[in-house]
Amino acid sequence: MTLPVASNDPSCHCPLLDTKQGSESTVVAIACGESEACRLRALGLYEGATVSVIGKRHCLLVDVSGTRLALGSDLATGITVQPRAASAP
């Protein structure tokens, strides 16, 4: 599902997994199991939220409004984001 909050330019959209460490982006769409999506939204990672990648390992370390989350790389592939222009490479 794509929501109007971050529909600037679909060509800039990419999976969260592919964003650079230290970069900020806006969540555009979440494609994963229903209960995982619900968990992510409850944790503050919802369509329109700002997420920054603070570490990359076998999984992704992200910050969403002050909450630190470790996300499996399979999950991070299913999260589409729009990188922020200011911090885009």
Added chain:
Amino acid sequence: MNAPAAPARLGHDRPLRVAIIGNPNTGKTTLFNALTGLRQRVGNFAGVTVERVEGAFTLGDGRRVTILDLPGSYSLTAGSPDEQIALEVLLKRDASHWDPDVVLVVVDAVHLDRNLFLASQVCELGLPVVIALNQIDVAESQGIAIDIPELIHELGVPVIPTVASRGEGLDPLRNACFTAAALPAPTPRFAIDASAETSLARHKWIGEVIARTVTRRARSLDTPSDTIDAIALHRVGGPLLFLVIMALVFQAVFSWAAPLQDAIESLVLTVGSRVGDVLPEGDLRSLVVDGVFAGVGSVLVFLPQIAILFGFIGILEQSGYMARAAFLMDGLMRRVGLHGKSFIPMLSGYACAVPGIMATRTIEDPKDRLATIMVVPLMSCSARLPVYTLLIGTFIPALPLIPGLDLQGATMLLMYLLGTVTALAIAALFRKTLLRGPVRPMILELPPYRWPAPKSLMVSVWQRCQVFLRRAGTVILSLSIVLWALATYPRAPEDATRTAEQQQEAQLAHSVLGRFGKAIEPAVAPLGYDWKIGVSIVASFAAREVFVSTMGTIYGVGGEDDAALADRLRAETDASGAPVYTPLIAVGLMVFYVYALMCMSTIAVTVREAGGGRIGWRWATIQFVYMLVLAYGAAWLVLVIGRALGFS
């Protein structure tokens, strides 16, 4: 809507019922422990394996409150078993009919926006709500200012600032629960569903509330937690630190507990023999001393280890390191099809499979949980330690290998490694066969580091000890008595020409247990065992450490004298004069104990945790049988390969 029934009477005629809920890592349990102290009862929610902790407190004026600790939840709609249970209770559909009068939502003031997601869902259930704005001190220190009157206005429920770790704000909170019970429930704003639309609308509303109530200094991305994480999650430093911490926990569970265990053992022995002295010689004295007191002793002796293990687990959890440990272990665990969270139960398994299996409750996916339950008993628990110690001490020479490690130590290490590696392999096997399914993607919150609250820690440790005493303790005690009876009856005829030791040996051979051991001798003969080992193995079904005391009984040296027993075992010969126990047999026997599920308590816990009833028994049977087959096969292989290599 549920109108609160005659609020003035609540708390006097019947206690006010308060359900407490909150996101994980908000200090919910600390607050619960601070409110209730030691007045807690641990059980299970009816029909499921989610732990249910109920506590109570009384106000100064005599009004009473019972308070139910609901599982930590990020929302009411994600469908994990824990969240399902919380929702059932709050919707008054829980099978135990514990219908709450008030819901107390614990909210982390530092992460107010995220916590309000759950809080706002709870506000839509038609129940009076009180919000505890916890860790307000941390929020203030980080430059976060919250306009509490405005927040009360926005949410339409009482909001009480608290610092649970220091016990601040508890009295206003207690009073607010009563006040809220008389107030109407807040008006619902959204539907409670898992749809993206509702979530987004909720977040939009939360954003507006935050904008009106919270002012903060510009948030720097580098918090003190990040500084610690730079080491704790470092590619090289992280695993190293993890190993050091685990080594410390391990060392503590084994060596710090030892003097306490010795003290408990000798205390129980002393009291037992004092009581025995005043009883007349005969069956009653034997029952009291060898049955009851020996049984009580074998239960109590676990307490130091359990207290120390859960003390450490509590510190690791409260400090926030446990999430990092799960994160670090996730890569390894995922390779065998388990979850990073499976690591904690498996580590606990080194102390005792019973708390280990109980700790699988934190794993959400049922298949992950079952696979973990199935392999936790393969981790060498502390009850195997006496068996290893006796056999290694008696038959393995202390040849120095490298500085700091001799052959005895290496053998011990090998037994632990054998169990651990096998556990991982078997878990992978289960996840590919009976428990096939996708591994759930990891979503793990890494909470900010904080100092553990000592008082809450003590309460948690005491709670675990109680659970062990009630659940495992009763089983172990009653089985000790049953085994005593099986080893005592029928009575062997007295023969004046025998020494006391010979009489004891004859008695055991004559008893039900002895006859059973002889009956299964053909089954254990291929492993190189005689009927006495067979009896000890059967007897150790009550609990593995019983093996040592049964050997003590069989060889008439008493269960507490390892050195005398070791001498006796080395001297034991069969009919042809060859020694019964050789180092090879001893290694085979240890391998048997690495794998065999010789533990009634574990089976009882598996039955319940795997789903109870027929399903539970099915999994417990699978577990028992596969472990027995593994044990028998491996012990046989050790003997065959050992003999082929020229060992005797």
